[in-house]
Amino acid sequence: MNSTAKRFQGKTAIVTGASRGIGRAIAVRLASEGAYVVITYAKAADAKYPGAPEEALRLAREAGGEGEIREADVADTSAMRALIRDVADGRGLDILVNNAGICPMLELFEITEDLWDRVHDINLRAVFFASQEAARIMLEKKTRGRIVCISSISAEIGTPTQIHYCPTKGGVNALVKAMASVLGPHGITINAVMPGDIATDISREWDEANPEEIQRYIERCPVRRRGRPEDIAAVGSSPAALTWWMAESHRSCEAITASLLQNQPVDQVDVCRELRIQIDGRVPDNDGLQQPASGQEALLAMMEDLHIL
Numbered sequence: 001m002n003s004t005a006k007r008f009q010g011k012t013a014i015v016t017g018a019s020r021g022i023g024r025a026i027a028v029r030l031a032s033e034g035a036y037v038v039i040t041y042a043k044a045a046d047a048k049y050p051g052a053p054e055e056a057l058r059l060a061r062e063a064g065g066e067g068e069i070r071e072a073d074v075a076d077t078s079a080m081r082a083l084i085r086d087v088a089d090g091r092g093l094d095i096l097v098n099n100a101g102i103c104p105m106l107e108l109f110e111i112t113e114d115l116w117d118r119v120h121d122i123n124l125r126a127v128f129f130a131s132q133e134a135a136r137i138m139l140e141k142k143t144r145g146r147i148v149c150i151s152s153i154s155a156e157i158g159t160p161t162q163i164h165y166c167p168t169k170g171g172v173n174a175l176v177k178a179m180a181s182v183l184g185p186h187g188i189t190i191n192a193v194m195p196g197d198i199a200t201d202i203s204r205e206w207d208e209a210n211p212e213e214i215q216r217y218i219e220r221c222p223v224r225r226r227g228r229p230e231d232i233a234a235v236g237s238s239p240a241a242l243t244w245w246m247a248e249s250h251r252s253c254e255a256i257t258a259s260l261l262q263n264q265p266v267d268q269v270d271v272c273r274e275l276r277i278q279i280d281g282r283v284p285d286n287d288g289l290q291q292p293a294s295g296q297e298a299l300l301a302m303m304e305d306l307h308i309l
């Protein structure tokens with residue numbers, strides 16, 4: 001571990017949907033770096049995964065951190081407002097990670113109004129109202145807080161079985177840009193992280209039923225493997241996501257493209273360059289980025305290179 005290992009000591013982070021998948025990895029990573037993590041989950045979402053939140057807390061503690069579990073459906077705005085306010089009153093609130101999300105894979109004519117509304121309520125509406133409440137509290141308490149939203153490359157690429165999901169992530173990116181312009185002058189940053197294909201429960205049934213599609217993702221992935229939640233945790237808890245952006249320039253409002261493992265035929269160095277350009281506004285040279293061993297290592301190497309680790 002380097003000297004930044006405990007950079008979140010004394011900070012409190014709420015991570016929504018942290019009982020499993022990407023949220024759990026982010027909570028564990030933040031806890032390992034000193035943050036007190038509030039792991040939220042929804043009972044209905046975890047009905048098939050008994051003990052998931054307890055396991056997430058156990059892993060956070062095993063990583064050397066502390067935290068607690070709170071149950072609330074992110075789509076229940078008043079319950080989430082109460083949860084955020086209660087945490088802030090008790091311990092303060094430094095970081096909110098809007099991670100909870102759903103992605104039922106559906107064909108065009110299978111999408112009903114109810115399903116459309118549910119996906120939008122959880123993935124987009126809830127992200128706005130949780131961010132709004134966190135921002136209200138951070139402004140009241142004069143906290144230079146950090147809000148990170150887990151978006152998706154689906155915001156930018158058309159995925160045939162995610163027609164209802166793609167616009168929610170596009171909406172997240174748009175709200176991040178707009179809110180950044182309001183919050184940045186107060187020292188509060190809001191960013192989006194856009195993962196590509198990450199192996200989690202979110203689409204496990206579909207993945208298992210479509211092994212040829214998964215193989216195609218792997219073949220198109222620059223590092224020839226599926227993404228892991230920990231890859232995204234490295235970005236979601238990174239200085240780039242948590243400390244870098246200010247809203248005084250255009251660039252500040254841009255979402256981080258953390259799609260090092262995305263299922264698009266991109267060149268990894270190009271992705272790194274894109275992230276770098278967005279971080280410091282300069283076009284970098286590619287020294288040291290040509291042959292990264294893995295997506296996560298490439299990202300960390302890039303951040304070290306930028307002296308922001």
Ligand SMILES: NC(=O)c1ccc[n+]([C@@H]2O[C@H](COP(=O)([O-])OP(=O)(O)OC[C@H]3O[C@@H](n4cnc5c(N)ncnc54)[C@H](O)[C@@H]3O)[C@@H](O)[C@H]2O)c1
Pocket residue numbers: 016017018019020021022023040041042045046072073074075099100101102103122150151152153194195196197198199200201202203
């Ligand atoms: N896995 C991927 O390939 C991928 C790619 C891009 C973006 N994402 C995004 O990352 C985020 C996390 O996805 P994941 O793959 O880890 O999912 P997952 O299904 O593995 O975990 C989802 C988590 O969210 C919680 N949750 C679900 N509905 C909730 C609700 N209504 N209220 C509160 N909590 C709720 C669950 O309890 C669980 O902890 C989502 O926003 C998803 O859209 C995932």
